[in-house]
Amino acid sequence: MTSTPPPLPPRGINALIPSARPAATPGERAATQLLHLRTAAVPVPVLAAALELIAPQLNDPDPATRDAAADIHARLTAAIEDATLPQR
Numbered sequence: 555m556t557s558t559p560p561p562l563p564p565r566g567i568n569a570l571i572p573s574a575r576p577a578a579t580p581g582e583r584a585a586t587q588l589l590h591l592r593t594a595a596v597p598v599p600v601l602a603a604a605l606e607l608i609a610p611q612l613n614d615p616d617p618a619t620r621d622a623a624a625d626i627h628a629r630l631t632a633a634i635e636d637a638t639l640p641q642r
Contacts, residue, residue, distance in 0.1 A: 598637050605630045 611623035
C-alpha cells in the first residue's frame with residue numbers, strides 16, 4: 555500500500571498570497587443578511603438591551619468604533635423614543 559505525502563506548504567512569495575478566503579464568522583454572516591433589510595419590527599425591550607450593549611463602545615480607543623457606536627446609539631435612542639411616544 556502506497557501513501558502519498560501531504561502537499562508541501564507554499565514557499566516564497568506564494569506563501570504570502572492567500573489561497574482561500576477564511577470562513578465567515580457568524581457576525582459577518584449576520585451583517586451580510588442585515589444589509590438587505592430596510593425595516594424591522596423589534597420589541598422596545600430588545601432595543602433597550604441593544605442600547606446598553608453598544609454603550610461601552612462609545613468610549614473605545616478607536617475613533618472609527620466610537621463614531622459607529624455613536625451613530626448606532628443615536629438610531630437606537632431615536633427608535634425607542636419614537637416607539638414610546640403616544641400615538642396621535
